[in-house]
Amino acid sequence: MEELRKRLLGAEERLNYLIQVKDNREWGNLSGLEEKCRRFKDGFYEIDREELATGIRNLEDAISFLEERCEENLTPMERVRIVRSPLRFTLKDILENVYDDYTELGGEEDANIDPSMMVAKANIVRQVKKRTITQQVMVIGHEKGHGEEYRNGGCSKPWGNEKAMRYMLVAQTEGIPIHYYIFTPGAYPVEDYPGAAQQIARNLYVMAKLRVPMISVISEGGSGGAEAVGMADFRLMFSHGYYSVISPEGAAAIEGKVRAGGQAPRELIEQVAGNLKITAEDNLRFGTIDRIIREPLLGGKRDDFPFFRKIKAEVVRATDEVVLKTKSLRAFRAYELSIDKAEEGAAEPQIDISWELNPDEVERLIQLRSRKYRAMASWAFEGGRKSAYSSFCSGVRHHLARAYYSVRYDILRSQQKMAQQVIKDVSGEGSVFIRRMAAPITSAYDFISRKHDQRPARISQAGGPFACGEAEDLRDGYVSPLANEDRTVTCPNADRHGCKDLWVPDLYGEFCGVCENCGHHFPLEYEWYLRNIFDRDSIREFNADIASANPLEYRGLDGKLKAAREKTGRKSGIITFDARVFGIDIVVAMLYSDFRNGTVGAAEGEKFVRACDQAQLKRRPLLAYVHTTAGIRIHEGTLGVIQMPKCTMAVREYIDSGGLYLVVYDNNSYAGPVASFLGCSPYQFAIRSSRIGFAGVGVIRETTGQDIAPDYHSARNALRRGHIQGIWDRREFRRNLYQALMTMGGRNLYYR
Amino acid sequence: MSDDAIDFEEIFAQYRSDPYDYVDVHSIHTGRIRFMVKEGDEVEGVTGQWRHIPGTPLYVLTRERNPKTVHSPTNGTISFVRQDLEGMFTEAGEKIITIRHPLKKREIIDRILRQVLTPFNAPERAKYYFSPEIQSRIDKYGQREVMVNPGDEIMTMSLMKRDTPVFYTGEPGIIHSVYFRPGVTVEQGEPLLGLCSREKLPFIEKIITRVKAEWD
Numbered sequence: 001m002e003e004l005r006k007r008l009l010g011a012e013e014r015l016n017y018l019i020q021v022k023d024n025r026e027w028g029n030l031s032g033l034e035e036k037c038r039r040f041k042d043g044f045y046e047i048d049r050e051e052l053a054t055g056i057r058n059l060e061d062a063i064s065f066l067e068e069r070c071e072e073n074l075t076p077m078e079r080v081r082i083v084r085s086p087l088r089f090t091l092k093d094i095l096e097n098v099y100d101d102y103t104e105l106g107g108e109e110d111a112n113i114d115p116s117m118m119v120a121k122a123n124i125v126r127q128v129k130k131r132t133i134t135q136q137v138m139v140i141g142h143e144k145g146h147g148e149e150y151r152n153g154g155c156s157k158p159w160g161n162e163k164a165m166r167y168m169l170v171a172q173t174e175g176i177p178i179h180y181y182i183f184t185p186g187a188y189p190v191e192d193y194p195g196a197a198q199q200i201a202r203n204l205y206v207m208a209k210l211r212v213p214m215i216s217v218i219s220e221g222g223s224g225g226a227e228a229v230g231m232a233d234f235r236l237m238f239s240h241g242y243y244s245v246i247s248p249e250g251a252a253a254i255e256g257k258v259r260a261g262g263q264a265p266r267e268l269i270e271q272v273a274g275n276l277k278i279t280a281e282d283n284l285r286f287g288t289i290d291r292i293i294r295e296p297l298l299g300g301k302r303d304d305f306p307f308f309r310k311i312k313a314e315v316v317r318a319t320d321e322v323v324l325k326t327k328s329l330r331a332f333r334a335y336e337l338s339i340d341k342a343e344e345g346a347a348e349p350q351i352d353i354s355w356e357l358n359p360d361e362v363e364r365l366i367q368l369r370s371r372k373y374r375a376m377a378s379w380a381f382e383g384g385r386k387s388a389y390s391s392f393c394s395g396v397r398h399h400l401a402r403a404y405y406s407v408r409y410d411i412l413r414s415q416q417k418m419a420q421q422v423i424k425d426v427s428g429e430g431s432v433f434i435r436r437m438a439a440p441i442t443s444a445y446d447f448i449s450r451k452h453d454q455r456p457a458r459i460s461q462a463g464g465p466f467a468c469g470e471a472e473d474l475r476d477g478y479v480s481p482l483a484n485e486d487r488t489v490t491c492p493n494a495d496r497h498g499c500k501d502l503w504v505p506d507l508y509g510e511f512c513g514v515c516e517n518c519g520h521h522f523p524l525e526y527e528w529y530l531r532n533i534f535d536r537d538s539i540r541e542f543n544a545d546i547a548s549a550n551p552l553e554y555r556g557l558d559g560k561l562k563a564a565r566e567k568t569g570r571k572s573g574i575i576t577f578d579a580r581v582f583g584i585d586i587v588v589a590m591l592y593s594d595f596r597n598g599t600v601g602a603a604e605g606e607k608f609v610r611a612c613d614q615a616q617l618k619r620r621p622l623l624a625y626v627h628t629t630a631g632i633r634i635h636e637g638t639l640g641v642i643q644m645p646k647c648t649m650a651v652r653e654y655i656d657s658g659g660l661y662l663v664v665y666d667n668n669s670y671a672g673p674v675a676s677f678l679g680c681s682p683y684q685f686a687i688r689s690s691r692i693g694f695a696g697v698g699v700i701r702e703t704t705g706q707d708i709a710p711d712y713h714s715a716r717n718a719l720r721r722g723h724i725q726g727i728w729d730r731r732e733f734r735r736n737l738y739q740a741l742m743t744m745g746g747r748n749l750y751y752r
Numbered sequence: 753m754s755d756d757a758i759d760f761e762e763i764f765a766q767y768r769s770d771p772y773d774y775v776d777v778h779s780i781h782t783g784r785i786r787f788m789v790k791e792g793d794e795v796e797g798v799t800g801q802w803r804h805i806p807g808t809p810l811y812v813l814t815r816e817r818n819p820k821t822v823h824s825p826t827n828g829t830i831s832f833v834r835q836d837l838e839g840m841f842t843e844a845g846e847k848i849i850t851i852r853h854p855l856k857k858r859e860i861i862d863r864i865l866r867q868v869l870t871p872f873n874a875p876e877r878a879k880y881y882f883s884p885e886i887q888s889r890i891d892k893y894g895q896r897e898v899m900v901n902p903g904d905e906i907m908t909m910s911l912m913k914r915d916t917p918v919f920y921t922g923e924p925g926i927i928h929s930v931y932f933r934p935g936v937t938v939e940q941g942e943p944l945l946g947l948c949s950r951e952k953l954p955f956i957e958k959i960i961t962r963v964k965a966e967w968d
Contacts, residue, residue, distance in 0.1 A: 487817035501818060710804040 114160025141181030201679030478531030605643030631671025869946030
């Protein structure tokens with residue numbers, strides 16, 4: 001009887017799970033089976049034992065049949081429900097079953113800086129030819145917990161991501177591989193220091209050049225939160241997991257223009273989940289992941305022990321692969337053969353590979369990582385590809401330019417610097433020697449000839465274009481077409497500061513869109529900046545032919561892109577160009593609002609990466625001016641998300657090579673770009689009245705359940721939290737930019 | 753003001769018969785007006801944790817092709833609308849709407865206190881702080897135990913980055929109510945403090961207790 005009872009309870013659990021996955025009792029007569037199950041439970045001791053045993057067996061068979069049918073036609077949204085099920089395995093289950101022993105770092109359970117982010121030093125043991133090999137790894141990942149509220153559902157707070165970064169650096173010091181496990185619906189969107197976006201950006205910046213092998217495994221990959229611990233050398237994904245730019249519910253709310261507090265219709269959510277291409281197969285096809293770990297029927301659960309053995313084999317194999325790629329080619333071939341043998345037994349590879357890397361191998365590892373991320377989504381945009389002939393020509397041009405700039409900056413500049421240094425030292429020594437020798441004579445002369453009321457002349461403070469009193473008048477430059485209307489507007493701060501109505505021709509003409517009383521900045525079109533910030537006729541746009549496309553074939557996006565192209569006459573949401581500011585050559589990447597609200601997709605990411613390369617090649621400072629960005633373009637799914645690590649990698653390489661990278665935010669800057677290639681800049685500034693943040697008001701309210709102050713994302717608050725270094729007046733942008741280039745870049749403006 | 757001079761029952765009866773405040777809304781500047789409310793409409797005032805949700809829109813005033821929506825400053829019922837001005841040009845400062853605002857218990861106490869206490873008004877539009885001596889006595893003994901006499905340095909007025917001492921000039925009394933917040937600008941003539949003689953304090957306490965007990 002006891003065995004029958006257990007089987008009945010097991011059948012009930014499977015049935016409930018199936019109902020939860022389908023979210024529909026009518027499918028496959030699940031309600032009928034549920035009723036049957038209830039009847040067996042209620043009359044367990046009354047029903048004849050034979051009859052009960054037959055009934056339970058039939059019930060189990062029916063459930064098995066339905067599970068197989070469900071598995072065959074799993075929709076993306078059903079996968080989302082599997083991932084969110086409380087029965088699904090979590091990171092703690094993996095730590096207990098995949099690794100031999102572990103110690104949690106940076107807190108335990110709820111006594112933790114952020115219980116949703118778990119860090120553990122673990123040992124992984126494998127048998128190779130009757131030898132036991134123990135290897136240490138750092139395990140970092142999200143812990144959703146089984147019904148533990150304090151885990152926050154795996155939504156890591158900024159300080160949780162900071163903890164992850166701290167232990168990434170510990171792993172680097174110790175030279176041990178890192179295994180990341182991603183179980184997050186997204187990052188917790190609070191701006192408190194270190195800030196959701198800024199911390200993710202810092203994590204990406206660190207991971208770009210981390211000197212140890214990294215493996216990530218995705219179960220629930222929710223956009224930026226996933227990327228915070230996802231930029232690995234090898235990316236695995238569970239077959240029933242999802243990896244997405246936004247939750248299907250969030251995307252449906254945007255698509256359906258659902259107002260705050262409302263809910264998108266179920267059909268729309270299902271449709272959007274399909275459009276976003278969030279499944280493991282989709283991601284493998286797009287190249288955003290490297291391999292899929294097959295899960296048991298309807299996803300792995302806490303007690304699927306064979307499945308944990310499989311996870312162990314896969315992560316060990318992935319780590320081996322990453323390590324072997326940095327070693328000789330012959331070793332890799334030998335390894336390939338052993339994989340084939342190993343796959344038959346579904347066990348970890350029977351091969352002893354040390355996970356320690358020598359300095360040369362570390363360099364190769366970083367190179368491979370760079371190549372991997374730079375190649376991602378390179379097929380997902382239009383244009384920018386050349387025919388064989390023009391490719392050859394541009395290759396030659398590129399190499400010539402490289403040689404020219406290497407000679408100019410690396411050889412001549414360093415020689416010149418050395419010579420200057422020697423001359424400086426010699427003249428310094430000489431002047432001290434002469435002064436000492438001549439001191440008695442000069443003091444006697446001074447005593448005789450000095451006029452007593454004479455004061456030493458004041459030392460000139462600064463050079464540059466402002467020293468000779470050059471005051472540029474912005475009124476002489478470009479005037480916004482907004483100024484052509486004969487009407488007044490009200491300053492939003494009129495109630496607080498008593499600002500008078502502003503006559504539009506004055507406001508957008510003489511006042512440059514700034515309230516004369518309180519200094520509020522009204523938005524201006526990006527052309528105003530193009531014309532008023534940089535030296536006249538100095539702008540040379542490049543890569544203008546790279547165009548945004550619709551790689552996911554998202555329904556309705558083609559029309560929207562067409563409309564944006566017609567509106568702007570441009571092909572993507574970013575403009576990259578060479579320009580000059582008071583004679584200083586710089587490279588600029590400008591995200592602007594008119595093209596799909598400055599969202600970043602594959603084309604924008606590629607253009608940004610090429611701008612970094614251009615700045616690196618020409619040894620020029622790089623300015624990222626963000627007129628507006630609403631985040632990653634959700635219609636490009638994970639191909640958009642992947643721009644975060646891709647662009648951050650380019651920025652890191654540019655900065656490491658000696659470049660000066662400045663970011664200036666204007667109007668609205670949110671989400672993915674801020675949480676990656678913008679937020680990682682050491683020098684970030686904002687134009688007054690701009691807003692900077694990770695998530696908008698609605699998302700914060702929905703995620704945290706709290707209202708936020710109206711000025712939560714204001715530049716002033718960003719400054720207070722330490723996210724930015726200063727707030728600039730639009731009318732002083734050009735001067736401040738020059739000043740920033742001079743102070744941050746110093747004498748060696750282009751290169752350290 | 754002596755106890756006899758205050759007809760407490762009359763004040764009380766006045767609030768009981770008409771427990772409303774009549775808030776007049778004036779046109780903020782010239783322009784063509786279009787009303788968004790009519791008599792009898794219920795309106796809400798400014799709400800939200802940060803007082804960031806504006807009240808019910810009352811009217812739209814268009815000047816120089818700039819339509820400006822004016823919101824209700826308080827909650828209540830519209831008791832008067834200058835409907836004759838609908839769609840017409842109006843002068844600045846014209847009374848156009850009256851809102852009948854139901855007084856809360858706290859507001860009634862506040863109003864009665866303003867009638868019975870001796871006010872000490874702001875001499876200039878400035879920021880005010882208690883003088884260090886008064887502040888230390890308040891911290892030590894509590895606000896209602898601090899006696900001030902004419903000639904005492906009671907406040908510090910912070911104006912144009914200069915701090916000027918302000919001396920008390922009225923009748924001797926204790927500080928009953930404080931109407932300013934340190935660091936927040938107070939308009940000239942607005943009451944900073946409400947004072948009363950020590951003997952009058954039980955009488956005032958009685959008023960407060962009674963309002964609290966009898967008002968719904």
